[in-house]
Amino acid sequence: MDCPELVWRARLATMRPRHEAGTGLPRGAADQPSQGTVMNLSALTRLGLLLAGGCVAAAAQSQSLPTQGTWTTTLQARDLDGNLANGAEAYYDTVLKITWLANADLGLGSAYANFEDQPGAVTWADAKTLVADFNLGGVTGWRLPTVAPINGESFQYYDPNDYWTGQRDQGYNIVSPNSELAHMFHVTLGNKSILDTSGNDQEGFGVSNQGPFSNLSSGNAYWFGTRFLQNPDDPRYPQNRVWLFYPAFGSQGFAKDTNGLLVWAVHDGDVGTALSPVPEPSSLALMLAGLGGTLMLARRRLHD
Incomplete structure (x- = not known):
């Protein structure tokens, strides 16, 4: 099985409806994803990611890319622990007006992370407790990222005809600042969804750019702090659902x-x-060259 087919199977796994306890609904056909099923994390989702793992890695090797996204101009380094020598513990987002923790996996190594095959993974209740209790350098008051409707009025759920356009809250290519995680992924870091805005497969999807952050994962999804309200047109799913963002597919x-x-x-x-930005190597070279020229000019004037 070649890489494109593995990726396709993985994407179908993330979209395939599953049997929900108490609903009596069967799994849907792999090639017929039904409404309300995008990114309903199940064993099939994880199986799909395992199958496509090599392809995802080949498509998006995570690294810090200064020329991708807006992060070099819209994120400002912040020290929280009082030790300037160990670098930034957080970054202020000048667009969203929030501060992001530099460590993008707060659950990793915590007492709440007790899912055997998922390092750093915690339940939503534990996630809320973890951020509420978090204290770094005396800074408290942390929270989970939030999501609000793209159109500012009501959430637009999955539709098989246009879920890739970025105009639906349940789908791909969301660049609205109303979704803090999606805006970080697509705009600030310049990463791509598995589908483009025309619904075509695209290369280089996933976490190709991690910016200045550490532990930004493509192997699991991230919690929002926002409940997923039941889609009135699809009553299968009860109220114990929460919004998420999945970096591996940008969904x-x-x-x-x-x-x-x-x-x-x-x-x-x-x-x-605030930490002073570190000059890029090219900028540093220009600065040193300019300083050298100034010193030479001053020396000549002393000898005149």
């Missing part, structure tokens, strides 16, 4: 609140102490 959807997903803590406003 936004939902999962049971008892599932194990990842935690990226954010803080309203600008917190911490």
Whole structure:
């Protein structure tokens, strides 16, 4: 089985409806995803990612890419622990007006992360407790990222005809600042969804750019702090669902609140102490060259 087919099977796994306890609904056909099923994390989803793991890695090797996205101009480094020597613990987002923790996997190594095959994964209840109790350098008041309707009025759920356009809250290519995680992924870091806005497969999807952050995962989804309200046109799913964002495919959807997903803590406003930006190597070379020229000119004037 070649790479494109593995990726296709993985994508179908993320879209395929599953049997929900108490609903009596069967699994849907793999080639007929039904409404309300995008990114409903199940065993099939994880199986699909395992199958396509090599393809995802080949498509998007995560690294820090200064020329991709807006992060070099819209994120400002912040010190939280009072030790300037160890670098930034957070980054202020000048567009969303929030501060992102530099460690994009707060649950990793915590007492709440007890999902055997998913390092850092915690339930939604534990995720909320983890961020509420988090204290770094005396800075408290952290929360989970939030999501609000793209259109500012009501959530637009999955539709098989246009879920890739970025105009639906449940789908791909969402660049609206109303979704803090999607905006970070697509705009700030410049990463891509598995489908483009015309619905075609595209290369280089997933976490190709991690920016200045550490532990930004493509192997699991991230919790929002926002409940997934039941789609009135699709009554199969009960109210114990929460919005999520899945970096591996650049998609936004939902999962049971008892599932194990990842935690990226954010803080309203600008917190911490500003750190002076480190000049790029090319800028540093120009600065040194200019300084050298100034010193030579000053020396000549002394000898005149």
